[in-house]
Amino acid sequence: MSKYDSSKIEKKWQKYWAKEKMHEAKDGTGKTNYMLLTEFPYPSGNLHIGHWYAFALPDILARYLRMNGKNVLYPIGFDAFGLPAENAAIQRNINPRDWTEQNIKFMTQQLESMGTTFDWAREVRTIDPEYYKWTQWMFLKFFEKGLAYRAKTAANWCPKDKTVLANEQVVDGCCERCGTVVEKKEIEQWMFKITNYADRLIDDLDKLDWPNATKLAQKNWIARSEGALIKFGEIEVFTTRPDTIYGVTFIAVSPARAKSLKISEAAQKYVQDNEAKTTQDFKDLKEKTGVYAGLEVEHPLTGEKIPVWVSNYVLSDVGTGALMGVPAYDERDLEFATKFKIPVKEIKLEDTKAMIALVEDKRVGRAHKTYRLHDWLLSRQRYWGVPIPMIKCATCGYQAVPEKDLPVELPKLDDFLPADDGRSPLAKATKWVKAKCPKCGKDAERETDTMDTFVDSSWYFLRYADPNNKKEFAAKDKTQAWLPVPMYIGGAEHNTMHLLYSRFFTKALHDLGYVEFDEPFLARRNHGIILGPDNQKMSKSKGNVVDPDIEVAKYGADTVRMYLAFMGPYEQGGPWNPGAINGVHRFLNRIWDFFDGKGAKVKSDESARLDYAFSNAIKKIGEDIQNQRFNTGVSELMKLLNEIESYKLETENYKLFCKLLAPYAPHLAEELWQEVLKNKNSVHLESWPTYDQASLSGREVGVVVQINGRMRDTVHVAPDISEGDLKQMVFIRAKVKPHLDGKSLEKVIYVPGKIINLVVK
Numbered sequence: 001m002s003k004y005d006s007s008k009i010e011k012k013w014q015k016y017w018a019k020e021k022m023h024e025a026k027d028g029t030g031k032t033n034y035m036l037l038t039e040f041p042y043p044s045g046n047l048h049i050g051h052w053y054a055f056a057l058p059d060i061l062a063r064y065l066r067m068n069g070k071n072v073l074y075p076i077g078f079d080a081f082g083l084p085a086e087n088a089a090i091q092r093n094i095n096p097r098d099w100t101e102q103n104i105k106f107m108t109q110q111l112e113s114m115g116t117t118f119d120w121a122r123e124v125r126t127i128d129p130e131y132y133k134w135t136q137w138m139f140l141k142f143f144e145k146g147l148a149y150r151a152k153t154a155a156n157w158c159p160k161d162k163t164v165l166a167n168e169q170v171v172d173g174c175c176e177r178c179g180t181v182v183e184k185k186e187i188e189q190w191m192f193k194i195t196n197y198a199d200r201l202i203d204d205l206d207k208l209d210w211p212n213a214t215k216l217a218q219k220n221w222i223a224r225s226e227g228a229l230i231k232f233g234e235i236e237v238f239t240t241r242p243d244t245i246y247g248v249t250f251i252a253v254s255p256a257r258a259k260s261l262k263i264s265e266a267a268q269k270y271v272q273d274n275e276a277k278t279t280q281d282f283k284d285l286k287e288k289t290g291v292y293a294g295l296e297v298e299h300p301l302t303g304e305k306i307p308v309w310v311s312n313y314v315l316s317d318v319g320t321g322a323l324m325g326v327p328a329y330d331e332r333d334l335e336f337a338t339k340f341k342i343p344v345k346e347i348k349l350e351d352t353k354a355m356i357a358l359v360e361d362k363r364v365g366r367a368h369k370t371y372r373l374h375d376w377l378l379s380r381q382r383y384w385g386v387p388i389p390m391i392k393c394a395t396c397g398y399q400a401v402p403e404k405d406l407p408v409e410l411p412k413l414d415d416f417l418p419a420d421d422g423r424s425p426l427a428k429a430t431k432w433v434k435a436k437c438p439k440c441g442k443d444a445e446r447e448t449d450t451m452d453t454f455v456d457s458s459w460y461f462l463r464y465a466d467p468n469n470k471k472e473f474a475a476k477d478k479t480q481a482w483l484p485v486p487m488y489i490g491g492a493e494h495n496t497m498h499l500l501y502s503r504f505f506t507k508a509l510h511d512l513g514y515v516e517f518d519e520p521f522l523a524r525r526n527h528g529i530i531l532g533p534d535n536q537k538m539s540k541s542k543g544n545v546v547d548p549d550i551e552v553a554k555y556g557a558d559t560v561r562m563y564l565a566f567m568g569p570y571e572q573g574g575p576w577n578p579g580a581i582n583g584v585h586r587f588l589n590r591i592w593d594f595f596d597g598k599g600a601k602v603k604s605d606e607s608a609r610l611d612y613a614f615s616n617a618i619k620k621i622g623e624d625i626q627n628q629r630f631n632t633g634v635s636e637l638m639k640l641l642n643e644i645e646s647y648k649l650e651t652e653n654y655k656l657f658c659k660l661l662a663p664y665a666p667h668l669a670e671e672l673w674q675e676v677l678k679n680k681n682s683v684h685l686e687s688w689p690t691y692d693q694a695s696l697s698g699r700e701v702g703v704v705v706q707i708n709g710r711m712r713d714t715v716h717v718a719p720d721i722s723e724g725d726l727k728q729m730v731f732i733r734a735k736v737k738p739h740l741d742g743k744s745l746e747k748v749i750y751v752p753g754k755i756i757n758l759v760v761k
């Protein structure tokens with residue numbers, strides 16, 4: 001046999017798998033369906049190593065689940081509308097469609113080089129009219145039910161991108177995309193009524209197997225607070241602490257709220273200066289400023305006169321934009337009162353509930369819940385998006401495009417630049433804009449705004465169940481067969497927006513009767529990110545970017561996959577290590593040589609030990625993959641090879657090893673399986689091996705892992721495991737690795753079968 005040459009075998013097997021249609025998920029197989037979902041990529045131009053991390057590792061799970069009898073669908077598509085493509089196209093002076101399609105073509109090839117089990121037959125592209133027809137259809141269904149509506153709002157306006165942004169796209173007061181300081185602008189916009197779902201979006205989190213951090217991020221984003229609305233004269237405040245009402249010494253209103261009050265000139269000036277400044281959160285506020293409004297209101301219970309202030313620490317879009325200041329019990333109020341010499345009044349606290357009853361009785365207040373969550377503003381004044389399917393008639397107002405006229409196709413435009421006045425580029429498509437009013441038939445105009453791309457990605461997983469359906473977004477029996485998604489793997493950056501929006505869409509479609517479930521993703525896992533070799537975020541300017549194509553050319557896809565799996569706990573990610581990928585490559589070479597017979601030295605026949613080694617590996621690797629501990633699975637595989645290398649093995653043993661290797665290094669395993677072991681079928685159609693429970697019992701000990709004398713973890717291993725194998729296992733464990741990263745290992749003290757102590761500095 002020759003040397004291990006990945007470039008010779010990988011393309012060959014990729015073609016074979018495609019020809020055999022091995023990854024096309026069939027309907028109605030009788031097996032349990034399993035849609036393993038990852039976040040579909042945005043066609044940015046090139047795959048980066050993060051894409052490999054996001055797609056090649058879940059593929060290990062996909063292959064494993066298939067070997068365990070599941071009918072796995074591992075779908076892929078492109079989230080292809082959006083601002084970045086438009087901006088990139090403007091820069092390069094080409095059309096966003098050409099730019100996007102060219103990227104998709106290139107990235108498809110790159111994705112294929114991973115050797116994943118993507119089902120390309122079900123590929124979904126959001127820019128395909130057959131797809132966005134249904135995005136528009138959903139908008140219309142929501143519109144019919146009042147879940148999509150128009151409203152004049154103070155929108156976040158990015159002066160550089162010349163478009164409106166959702167609150168979620170404003171980070172620390174700046175545009176998430178370009179960093180420009182965001183302004184407030186009053187514009188009529190299309191909105192989705194996601195606030196109708198605020199309670200369910202919080203309460204149903206309890207049903208889901210999601211990371212706590214993700215659940216918490218959603219709860220904080222929705223930010224439900226329960227309390228009361230209370231009227232201080234003409235000013236209604238929201239408070240979560242009605243029990244403190246006798247301690248009120250001032251009322252504070254936001255600049256926007258102050259506009260409709262009779263306030264002093266000085267206060268008016270303050271309002272002018274502060275109104276446009278958007279404060280997303282208290283933490284962004286550098287300094288509390290304010291001014292006396294020249295106004296007093298009456299305390300609803302004591303009749304006292306209470307001064308009214310205007311301040312930037314009151315948010316215009318929280319509660320009523322007005323609060324009761326209780327400096328004795330609220331720190332923010334205390335800070336404000338101290339600065340402006342407002343009295344602090346301590347009181348005997350009342351029973352809250354009693355206070356709400358009292359203000360309700362006196363008709364000056366009522367129990368109330370508020371949310372920080374706002375309705376989802378979906379209009380964008382940009383070209384590269386889904387046209388909002390509405391027609392504006394001078395007589396009849398906004399009318400829905402009739403369903404039979406969908407999709408409203410995005411017109412081709414040479415000049416697709418946004419206008420300075422905020423008019424959408426689609427206004428320039430003068431012929432396209434002209435339409436007949438669906439109600440009265442008179443000349444009318446199409447809506448020229450396009451949809452936020454988050455709309456496109458809020459339902460793509462539904463389409464995977466039935467991607468070629470021309471009559472429905474997906475037939476109900478198909479969505480019922482494939483969804484809700486049992487496992488969704490992606491990045492933590494989607495904790496609030498995408499994951500929240502998809503839940504809203506699913507719930508709305510459920511309520512309208514189109515799907516039977518009301519949560520889209522039963523389980524969710526977040527993966528970490530890959531850092532550069534210097535432990536820094538990869539960026540071109542730092543010159544620390546790892547190009548997966550180069551690594552594949554050098555080592556092959558199997559090595560890159562397996563190294564990424566091995567480098568650390570999946571949820572943590574970590575730095576790319578050129579030495580370590582080389583080590584993984586050597587491991588694959590060793591496997592090759594081992595199958596070539598070079599590795600087998602005849603040793604005394606201890607079949608019990610061999611049984612143990614295999615049973616242990618089958619059990620551990622299976623559990624590791626199932627639980628997405630891909631790294632420890634690799635170390636088990638390495639340990640197994642160490643163990644068995646010195647035995648004269650039967651063909652059955654080689655076969656077993658091949659199956660265990662298959663999810664991690666699919667090409668190499670296939671080559672060995674078919675070419676060396678002379679099997680006729682694919683190794684990927686084999687079942688995951690079963691193991692002999694009896695050979696495992698009583699053979700394991702728990703070794704305590706200490707770092708600088710502190711216990712951090714326990715590993716269960718064979719009592720006579722070699723120190724080398726043990727170290728390899730221990731170093732990559734989730735509870736250990738973070739304590740080693742960036743430190744140097746000074747010493748390892750191993751008490752066999754009991755304790756391993758790592759001394760680091």
Ligand code: ANZ
Nearest residue numbers: 225238239240241314315318319321322323326329330
């Ligand atoms: C009196 C009070 C006394 C309050 C006390 C709190 C503690 P959380 O607590 O985050 O859920 N508030 C109301 N509207 C506001 C607005 N537009 N901008 C800024 N703050 C506002 O938020 C609710 C509390 O935040 C409310 O309860 C109110 O202060 C303040 F010991 O009322 B509280």
Ligand code: ZN
Nearest residue numbers: 393396437440
């Ligand atoms: Zn009309």
